[in-house]
Amino acid sequence: MKYDFTKFRNSMNSIGIELTNSQLNAFETYYDMLIDRNKVMNLTAITEFDEVMDKHFLDSVYLFRSIELKADYKLIDIGTGAGFPGIPLKIVFPELKITLLDSLNKRVGFLNDVIDELNLNDIEAIHGRAEDIARDKTYRASYDIAVSRAVANLSTLSEYCLPFVKIGGKFVSYKSGDCADEVDNAKAAIHLLGGKINKIDEFSYSNNSRSFIVIDKVMNTSNKYPRKAGLPSKKPL
16 A cells, blocks of 8 residues: 555544455545546545545544444435545445435546446445435435535535435434534424434544534425425525
8 A cells, every 4th residue: 555544544443443455445546536536626625645534534434423324224425526425434334325416427427437446336326416316216215324514504404315314214414513503593494304303423533523413304204395406505494
């Protein structure tokens, strides 16, 4: 390996994950592809090796500290961008069945290249807006877990994500720092969409502050939601 993975491996060990050499090789290849493609398209503002390992890869995998990731679970990553958190989760938990959803076709092309290069199975990258794909019977209410690191308020993200989750499943929003006010402001929307706040899991690592907002899907989402493309962000519930 051409990079020093000591810090990354130790960070993973500290949260109970022991990476194999093949997993480290996969992260190395993913990093190289990310940096190479970032030269011609906007994938990440963070490019230094240790920072990518820390702020993208490790951060993505921290999800397993907040919720159970069973071997047969189906997970959708909404607004995945360069593949965070979906691809790091797939590398570490290869038994998960993962869908990566992004609205920019060029990013989906990159994701498919990564999937092919890493020989990942049971993972797909699809192009579309959450508001449209959530109305497709193939995807609606069919996931155990929906996740999103996308930058949007929680009311908007809930309208994007909760329609994908089956009853008994969970939507987890990755947020930075203190998000208590944002959660309070989104409670009515979450209830309207069939969700119930389970917990806010706050923690710090390597000078980073992270919160996972865990929302249980307790009722079916009305067919009125999500509203047509653009409305959830322009007029949050």
